[in-house]
Amino acid sequence: MKRIRRDHQVRRFHQAKWDEPVIFELHRPGERGVIPPGSEESLAAEVGDGTGRIPDSMRRSELPKLPEIGQAKVLRHYLRLSQETLGSDLNVEIGQGTCTMKYIPRINEMLIRTPHLTELHPLQDEESVQGMLEIFHRTDLAMREISGMDAFSFQSSSGTQALLAMASIVRAYHESRGEGDTRDEIITTIFSHPSQAATAAVKGYKIITLHPDEDGFPDLEKLKKAVSPRTAGFVVANPEDTGIYNPRIREFTDVVHAAGGVCYYDQANANGLLGITRAKEAGFDMCFFNLHKTFAAPHMCGGPATGALGVAEPFKRFLPGPVVDLENGRYVLKGQEDGSIGKVRSFHGVAQTVLRAYAWIMSLGPDGLRDVARIAVLNNNYLYHKILKIRGASAPYIRGRRLEQVRYSWKQLTDETGVTTEDITRRMCDFGLHYWTSHHPYIVPQPFTLEPTESYSKEDLDEYIRALEHISNEAYSNPEAVKTAPHNSTVHRNDESSLDDPKQWCITWRAYLKKAQEN
Known part of the structure; x- marks a missing residue:
């Protein structure tokens, strides 16, 4: 069979296009995908209808307005949508800079889909989830070795939430020392992620932004002029989004520490640092890793992700809880210590994401x-x-x-x-x-x-x-x-005029219907 030679230099591609409604528009009253059988008479006689014990205050006044659709329609709907998207499983996904879009081992995806994990509930008794608690603890130990930190919390569901938690710890730390009111400034850099400044601002801090020198490095002399008795902390990524690594980072953290500030490290993208540099030796008090970036878990369209937050010993008591520890041969959930910033989300982390990261780390080992x-x-x-x-x-x-x-x-x-x-x-x-x-x-x-x-x-x-x-x-x-591009896509031009106008946002179908009626 003669092989056809490809002379073109770029891949021919045309995006699939379906005139596909949103799922609520596929709703047909009375249509069903699955009709579960009724309760057995003996069971119903024992427990009633299953809802009688729910307090009236917790009962819905009407059924949720969920779409009623047959199984075949549901399958076709989501398969069509899947054909109208791109991602790391379909294309060379190096263009999503700063997000570390890498291959996710499929065996790890199989692990997180086992009934042993999917049927777990975060409110189960600790004795019934010792295996998963062990995974949390072992991942904590691995993160300590990778970063040099002394304890980790996996509660944060994103890098931004981890940054918010670290800004909260900075505030709690200074308040514990009676300096919460005077230390009201956070220093960051222009090429660090915008969430660094945003989360510190949410905590009420004034933001001081350092611009680079002529080579693109954060300017050390500007930092020396910026620190003062009002300095609460310094937050930075290294390398920054330019990809330039600052080899003098320890000088920066030393300057901030000398002024009484706390140094915390955005390591959302640590893919070029694993096994080579650590937050501890760079002089940081805290750091976080995005498990959904560096550690080969998927982004999942913004969640469920994990910003693994690590701290040095003096900051352990401020960590959000609970955290997993090993006591007398069993794994336990330790509640919040005195001084803890409290929960930053429900429960103690996304088990599936932590398991993926643990499997990836263990399959590679230190050399890998x-x-x-x-x-x-x-x-x-x-x-x-x-x-x-x-x-x-x-x-x-x-x-x-x-x-x-x-x-x-x-x-x-x-x-x-x-x-x-x-x-x-x-x-x-x-x-x-x-x-x-x-x-x-x-x-x-x-x-x-x-x-x-x-x-x-x-x-x-x-x-x-x-x-x-x-x-x-x-x-x-x-x-x-x-x-005039794109020429081969499902949508040729997006009207982005509404992006900055909250009055035009429709986050839910219900919001869309309400605004459609208003207009």
Whole structure:
């Protein structure tokens, strides 16, 4: 059989398109997927109708307005939706920079779907969940070794929630020392994640933002001028979203400690650091890891995720509880200690996410974790080297090796062709690839941020590079092809005018119906 040679340089792709209603619009009164059998007479005689003991105050006045749909319709609905989306299982997902989109071992997905886990309930007696409590405890111990911290809580359901918890611990710590009112400033950097400043602001802190020096490093001299008796803490990512690692980070934490502040570390993206650097040696009092990034658990569209929060010994008593500990050969849930900031969410963490992370860590071991970091850095620097050769692309600040990601710029291409990074975002959809720009504000002009992780091969990276090269060539030869993209997607242009107007937001179907009636 003669093999057909592929001459084109980029993958041909056309997004599936279904004129698919939302599930509430598929509702047909009386239609059923499953009709469960009624209770046996002997059981009903013993316990009644099953609802008689529920207090009147807890009973619904009317049934929930759930859609009534047959099984076949449900199956078709969700399979059609699945065909209209992209993700790390379908495409080379290096374009979601800062989010560490990597391969998630399917055996770990099988683990979390076993009845032994899916049928657990967080209110079960501790004796009946010793196995899962052991997983929490063992993951805690692994995180301590990876970070150098002395205790971990898995209660936070996101990195942002972990940052909020750390800002809460900073406040509780200073209040315990009688300095809660005077220490009212948090220092961060412009290229750290916006959640760092946002969560500190939620806790009532004034935010001081450090801008980089000419090489892209946080400016140490500016930090020295910023610290004062009002300094409560310093929060930073290292590397920041530029991918530039600050080798002098210990000098920064020493300056803040000398001023009486607390240092906490955003390690949501630690993929280039595993087994190589630790928060403890960098002088941090606290750190967190996103298990749904570095430790190969899925993002799950914003949850259920886990921001694993670790603290040094002096801050253990402030951790949100309960945490899992080993006492006399059995695993126990220890409640909140005196001084604890209290719960930041219900119960003590997402068991499925913790189990995935534990399985991933144990399958790799210390040497494997170090290899993850090395390959991630190697992949990133290969990509970095290739992209800098594409016409119109650049990477601001210091030249040389970057860590696990890079924030690039299309400023030259935009100046010369009028094609913007948002245009390129849409054009990449035509090749079945995702591409992310940057957090706002766009400090790097016309930005795009890529993070290849350890999961992708040279062939995968080359495919992504070919798509960028193709679009760059189009921008210079036929810019309208880029500006009018996407051409092969389900939606060609989104009307984003409502994004900044809460009056137009419809978070639920009920909200949509209410606003539709109002209009």
